[in-house]
Amino acid sequence: MVLHSLKNCLWLSCGLRTPKACFWSTAGGALVIQSVSNDVYQNLAVEDWIHDHMDLEKQQVLFLWRNSPAVVIGRHQNPWQECNLRLLRQKNIKLARRRSGGGTVYHDLGNINLTFFTTRKKYERMENLKLVVKALKALRPQLDVHVTDRYDILLDRQYKISGTAAKLGRTSAYHHCTLLCNADKFVLSSVLKSPFKGLKSNATPSVPALVKNLFEEDPSLTSEMLLDAIAKEYAVQHQIDHHITLINPTDETLLPGISNKTKELQTWEWVYGKTPKFSISTCLNMTYKDSVLDIKVNMDVKHGRIEVCNIDLPEKWLPPELYSELVKSLIGSKFCPNETTTLVTTLLRVCPQDDELHSRWSLLCENMIRLM
Amino acid sequence: MAAVTALRSSCRAAGRLVCIHRVRSCSSIRFIKSKYVCVFDKSALKFSHQQRLFRTSAVSCGQIVQFKLSDIGEGITEVTVKEWYIKEGDSVSQFDSICEVQSDKASVTITSRYDGVIRKLHYSIDDIAFVGKPLVDIEIDASKGVASEEDVVETPPMSHEEHTHQEIKGHKTLATPAVRRLAMENNIKLSEVVGTGKDNRILKEDILNYLAKQTGAILPPSPKAEIVPPQRKAETVPSAPKDKARKIPVPVSRPIAFSEKDKTEPVTGFQKAMVKTMSAALKIPHFGYSDEIDLTQLVQLREELKPLAEIRGVKLSFMPFFIKAASLGLLQYPILNASLDENCQNVTYKASHNIGVAMDTEQGLIVPNVKNVQVCSVFDIAVELNRLQSLGSAGQLGTSDLTGGTFTLSNIGTIGGTYAKPVILPPEVAIGAFGKIQVLPRFNSKGEVIKAQIMNVSWSADHRIIDGATMARFSNLWKSYLENPALMLLDLK
Numbered sequence: 001m002v003l004h005s006l007k008n009c010l011w012l013s014c015g016l017r018t019p020k021a022c023f024w025s026t027a028g029g030a031l032v033i034q035s036v037s038n039d040v041y042q043n044l045a046v047e048d049w050i051h052d053h054m055d056l057e058k059q060q061v062l063f064l065w066r067n068s069p070a071v072v073i074g075r076h077q078n079p080w081q082e083c084n085l086r087l088l089r090q091k092n093i094k095l096a097r098r099r100s101g102g103g104t105v106y107h108d109l110g111n112i113n114l115t116f117f118t119t120r121k122k123y124e125r126m127e128n129l130k131l132v133v134k135a136l137k138a139l140r141p142q143l144d145v146h147v148t149d150r151y152d153i154l155l156d157r158q159y160k161i162s163g164t165a166a167k168l169g170r171t172s173a174y175h176h177c178t179l180l181c182n183a184d185k186f187v188l189s190s191v192l193k194s195p196f197k198g199l200k201s202n203a204t205p206s207v208p209a210l211v212k213n214l215f216e217e218d219p220s221l222t223s224e225m226l227l228d229a230i231a232k233e234y235a236v237q238h239q240i241d242h243h244i245t246l247i248n249p250t251d252e253t254l255l256p257g258i259s260n261k262t263k264e265l266q267t268w269e270w271v272y273g274k275t276p277k278f279s280i281s282t283c284l285n286m287t288y289k290d291s292v293l294d295i296k297v298n299m300d301v302k303h304g305r306i307e308v309c310n311i312d313l314p315e316k317w318l319p320p321e322l323y324s325e326l327v328k329s330l331i332g333s334k335f336c337p338n339e340t341t342t343l344v345t346t347l348l349r350v351c352p353q354d355d356e357l358h359s360r361w362s363l364l365c366e367n368m369i370r371l372m
Numbered sequence: 373m374a375a376v377t378a379l380r381s382s383c384r385a386a387g388r389l390v391c392i393h394r395v396r397s398c399s400s401i402r403f404i405k406s407k408y409v410c411v412f413d414k415s416a417l418k419f420s421h422q423q424r425l426f427r428t429s430a431v432s433c434g435q436i437v438q439f440k441l442s443d444i445g446e447g448i449t450e451v452t453v454k455e456w457y458i459k460e461g462d463s464v465s466q467f468d469s470i471c472e473v474q475s476d477k478a479s480v481t482i483t484s485r486y487d488g489v490i491r492k493l494h495y496s497i498d499d500i501a502f503v504g505k506p507l508v509d510i511e512i513d514a515s516k517g518v519a520s521e522e523d524v525v526e527t528p529p530m531s532h533e534e535h536t537h538q539e540i541k542g543h544k545t546l547a548t549p550a551v552r553r554l555a556m557e558n559n560i561k562l563s564e565v566v567g568t569g570k571d572n573r574i575l576k577e578d579i580l581n582y583l584a585k586q587t588g589a590i591l592p593p594s595p596k597a598e599i600v601p602p603q604r605k606a607e608t609v610p611s612a613p614k615d616k617a618r619k620i621p622v623p624v625s626r627p628i629a630f631s632e633k634d635k636t637e638p639v640t641g642f643q644k645a646m647v648k649t650m651s652a653a654l655k656i657p658h659f660g661y662s663d664e665i666d667l668t669q670l671v672q673l674r675e676e677l678k679p680l681a682e683i684r685g686v687k688l689s690f691m692p693f694f695i696k697a698a699s700l701g702l703l704q705y706p707i708l709n710a711s712l713d714e715n716c717q718n719v720t721y722k723a724s725h726n727i728g729v730a731m732d733t734e735q736g737l738i739v740p741n742v743k744n745v746q747v748c749s750v751f752d753i754a755v756e757l758n759r760l761q762s763l764g765s766a767g768q769l770g771t772s773d774l775t776g777g778t779f780t781l782s783n784i785g786t787i788g789g790t791y792a793k794p795v796i797l798p799p800e801v802a803i804g805a806f807g808k809i810q811v812l813p814r815f816n817s818k819g820e821v822i823k824a825q826i827m828n829v830s831w832s833a834d835h836r837i838i839d840g841a842t843m844a845r846f847s848n849l850w851k852s853y854l855e856n857p858a859l860m861l862l863d864l865k
Contacts, residue, residue: 076472076474100477166477166478170467170483332644334641339641339735341769341770346646346649349797349799350648352713353711353720353799366770366771369771
């Protein structure tokens with residue numbers, strides 16, 4: 001395997017002028033590249049960049065990447081429904097929304113990601129997955145791996161080791177998939193379990209599956225070996241030399257506009273705001289002094305912002321003006337703990353300074369915030 | 373009456389069949405002679421069997437075209453509509469994104485084939501859409517005579533015989549209608565532009581680069597002046613900054629239409645919180661009091677203590693000292709740590725010194741507070757500040773961190789400035805803001821000029837219950853603690 005550093009690559013002169021750039025003049029109709037970054041947003045931005053700017057007519061691309069711990073949800077999914085957001089925040093695990101469809105996955109360095117870039121016409125997921133299976137079998141012939149018609153790869157006929165998603169644009173398309181080599185299964189299962197009850201949405205739901213690491217099947221396997229085997233198979237099938245070009249997703253000269261793409265993927269508007277409209281109908285169990293209260297809460301959230309909010313409080317538990325102030329502030333606000341905390345604590349400044357009132361308010365608000 | 377002609381012409385360059393639908397309406401002679409219109413010689417055209425009937429109203433000459441959902445691939449026949457990027461009444465250009473559909477883990481962006489105005493969306497969100505069935509109805513803007521379309525198979529668009537003035541040496545210049553319009557609006561001959569697209573196709577970027585290079589070209593003062601009103605698509609003139617990550621180096625003298633409009637957004641979230649707080653603060657009659665502090669000794673002390681704090685894993689700034697000194701001062705002047713009730717009937721002297729620290733985060737201003745500073749050491753305060761700062765930048769502050777404050781300090785000097793006029797945060801009655809620490813020349817007791825570390829403090833207080841003298845005395849005491857840190861030792865509890 002030969003790893004080419006970027007400095008040794010040739011630039012074709014069609015740089016900024018053309019909307020589709022064709023850099024790295026390698027002989028042959030395909031190219032294998034690998035990201036030097038483990039930042040999920042940077043790597044997703046590279047996918048966007050290649051999809052938007054590369055001329056895939058002349059050259060297909062295989063992009064290899066790995067991320068530090070992150071949960072990646074599909075384009076049309078609901079993060080509240082798909083994962084345990086509180087746990088993610090506690091463990092400092094990033095949350096990203098990709099542009100392709102499909103379900104939610106957990107990434108860490110024990111998981112490898114493969115993206116197959118082709119023109120829209122040459123978009124063919126089954127072929128790509130068969131390539132991966134072929135590569136795995138070439139590496140370890142005894143592995144029982146096969147592709148299902150749901151585009152998953154199963155190990156031993158029952159454990160999912162790879163999930164697939166795809167994005168199609170006007171002229172180009174990409175199909176990416178994961179491959180579990182040695183990911184932390186414990187974190188994976190705890191993080192992908194949403195504690196949310198009473199959430200109604202038309203967002204694409206994930207289909208939970210039993211997973212296994214390839215490492216468990218054969219401890220001699222490493223992520224690097226798998227990446228190399230797949231790159232080799234790709235090179236053979238596309239009749240190119242087996243070498244992997246490294247790219248740096250922060251290189252603005254090579255990938256003009258990439259930092260904007262990276263930034264956009266991290267905005268709240270993209271990660272949370274793109275959630276399809278959903279509604280919550282749940283019950284807050286609050287213990288106040290000696291009594292236990294069951295407060296029904298109904299909310300509608302659109303574009304990640306609260307559209308409708310109803311809290312069924314016992315009469316006079318809070319002064320009615322304060323209650324209506326609370327509801328008025330929440331409507332239009334992000335369904336986000338940070339923003340809600342700021343709002344409710346601010347409201348507390350401008351209401352009567354009464355300890356009893358303050359403690360009730362704090363109790364209610366803390367429970368509301370816990371929902372987010 | 374509308375005359376519709378559909379034609380099939382062979383693409384000489386690619387040697388493949390391209391299906392082009394040509395729509396012409398309103399057989400007025402003025403229309404035909406307009407330079408925006410493609411006039412064609414009928415004899416050169418072959419009529420295809422595909423004819424469409426279009427309705428035209430007397431009001432507009434636009435043709436409504438049904439844009440069908442094109443083939444997704446892999447034998448897929450139906451998809452779910454997930455998001456619309458446009459709504460009825462919006463103008464679209466060719467290649468603009470119309471909607472996002474999903475099918476079996478694949479998300480597909482559907483782009484427009486036409487320039488025009490969206491007249492009807494055939495599906496709502498979450499509906500199932502069928503391949504080959506109409507997705508949207510687009511009214512093609514016939515008064516501009518632009519109506520050529522391409523097949524989904526992406527072959528280069530044909531340049532038509534009628535554009536005789538665009539022919540150069542027998543070559544046809546290839547360009548999409550959007551590009552042609554841009555060229556026409558800027559009085560550019562396509563023949564003079566170098567195309568960098570496929571088959572030397574002229575792209576938007578080529579026109580814009582050409583314009584940028586022109587130093588003495590005659591251009592209309594504003595493209596809008598040239599366009600015959602009403603221009604429905606005025607704001608989608610291609611020179612609008614839709615180009616991906618591209619800056620157009622245009623000299624200032626030629627204002628190429630850069631359609632920047634005012635942007636109105638609702639006030640939500642952090643801004644809403646600020647509006648509430650500041651509106652309430654407005655009711656408080658503020659008075660200000662400022663002074664200069666010589667921090668030379670404190671700077672030295674901090675330098676000595678910083679590494680010791682780091683060993684304990686804590687970042688030590690000046691704030692813990694300012695906060696502790698303020699608390700010591702509040703012990704002598706408890707009225708500054710009080711709260712006035714709504715009717716101004718009662719003053720409540722708060723027992724705890726919960727000193728708030730203004731923090732600037734990405735989302736905006738938040739003020740978490742350090743609880744019970746009166747029983748904390750400077751180190752304790754530093755630890756707590758570190759905790760609040762990391763939570764604040766992660767956006768994870770809790771309600772208890774943000775409530776219960778009794779007195780606030782704002783170190784705006786870390787960003788810059790000297791004097792400030794801080795606004796009191798209700799229900800508090802006082803606030804202090806610090807400018808930056810500057811090295812300035814001052815006279816010492818011997819009358820010599822020395823280098824001094826000077827910082828300005830600006831206090832604001834509620835004049836209903838606090839008078840200038842109290843504020844001044846508090847400030848003097850606070851100042852003395854900081855100018856002579858050893859004095860703090862004497863009064864530490």
